[in-house]
Amino acid sequence: MGLRMTEDEYLEYMRKRGSENVYKPKRTKYNNKRIRVDGILFDSKLEADYYLQLKIKLKAGLIRGFCRQPEFILQEGFADRKPIVYKADFIIFYPDGTAEIIDTKGMETETFKLKKKLFQEKFPGLELKIVKGDE
Numbered sequence: 287m288g289l290r291m292t293e294d295e296y297l298e299y300m301r302k303r304g305s306e307n308v309y310k311p312k313r314t315k316y317n318n319k320r321i322r323v324d325g326i327l328f329d330s331k332l333e334a335d336y337y338l339q340l341k342i343k344l345k346a347g348l349i350r351g352f353c354r355q356p357e358f359i360l361q362e363g364f365a366d367r368k369p370i371v372y373k374a375d376f377i378i379f380y381p382d383g384t385a386e387i388i389d390t391k392g393m394e395t396e397t398f399k400l401k402k403k404l405f406q407e408k409f410p411g412l413e414l415k416i417v418k419g420d421e
Contacts, residue, residue, distance in 0.1 A: 332419035
């Protein structure tokens with residue numbers, strides 16, 4: 287019969303032994319639970335579930351394709367300042383040639399609300415859809 291020990295008990299055991307090199311997963315900024323699907327680490331279950339829905343839509347021919355983590359430059363960098371970049375969760379390509387940007391959100395932060403406004407101003411031809419969840 288194997289030894290039963292929680293992660294916290296193990297970490298405490300290793301600390302008592304003097305080991306500082308114990309891996310402990312970092313807490314996410316908004317306490318969402320990261321999940322791995324198809325070898326891809328998603329920031330939330332909501333994002334992973336949406337990915338699985340897109341795979342079904344792709345197989346059914348409802349969409350032409352999709353990409354994860356598309357980046358859009360909202361403001362060019364200058365001098366020693368980096369550009370302001372918005373990274374969405376997905377971009378979906380439809381058979382009629384249109385595209386849609388998807389962002390899965392448990393909550394909309396003030397930073398996101400600002401980037402959303404900048405995105406809509408700079409890319410008026412692209413629809414940004416927010417998929418809300420309970421996380």
